Amino acid sequence: MNMPDMNKMKQDCPNKQECLQLLQSILDGEATAAQKETFMKQHLQECMTCYQNYHLEVAIRGLLKQKCSNEAPEELINSIKEKVIKNLGQ
């Protein structure tokens, strides 16, 4: 994304929630190429609210991935494997 000219941007978005839903579909890989093109290349360049929302959404996704994962304890993995092997042939 090009760095937009902050001074020329609208400060408020009349369709904030609709835009946020579209933005989320884009980031989730669920929007069409045309929707993505229009939103990213046009709307984000001129709307401060959505521009900020874009960065916030990206940051939250990054933080979730970084902070909200847990690995299964090794002994649990081994115990599951053992139980399955015991069940083989039954």
Place this chain on the structure above:
Amino acid sequence: MEEEVVRNQYTDAQKQEIFDMEFMPHINAMYNFAYRLTLERDDAKDLLQDTYLKAYRFIDSFQQGTNAKAWLFRILKNSFINDYRKKSKEPSKVDYQEVEAYYNSEDVDRQITPDLRVESLTNMIGDEISNALNSLDVDFKTVIILCDLEGFKYEEMAKILDIPIGTVRSRLHRARNLLKEKLSEYAKSMGYKTA
């Protein structure tokens, strides 16, 4: 499973191979899902073990080449609802349908416009986001986990959760607003300006 179930007759060797090659690689993601749902390490272990043993028991209804991760997540989610939610000492005090009806009402979008800034997120280097996620109602945190942590597509999520795609989309939107609201509270309590 509602959709047509084709039962296979795998040999023991095939079963073992499917289990090792298709099911086990998802064990960390599955454990994380179990932990986020139960919020107790011991319950998460039991739920994970039950799910994997169930997956093994029903392995003949798993089609090789289909999405094993989605298949496993669906079993785990159903086991949680059927076995763990009932057992829970403190069942959800809020009826989910009421919650969803509330969050689907038009007014809420106007009310929930969390004023959160990227800069305050960069200061959340501890457990803030994890706690915020855990604090959400189970149906809301589930969609965030499936989408943002596990990368499932809306269509896969609809199958895992037995809900229409439109509901996946709107529930995700509400869930993310609620998560931001929580994060915004943390940001305020940490003394960072939110707007």
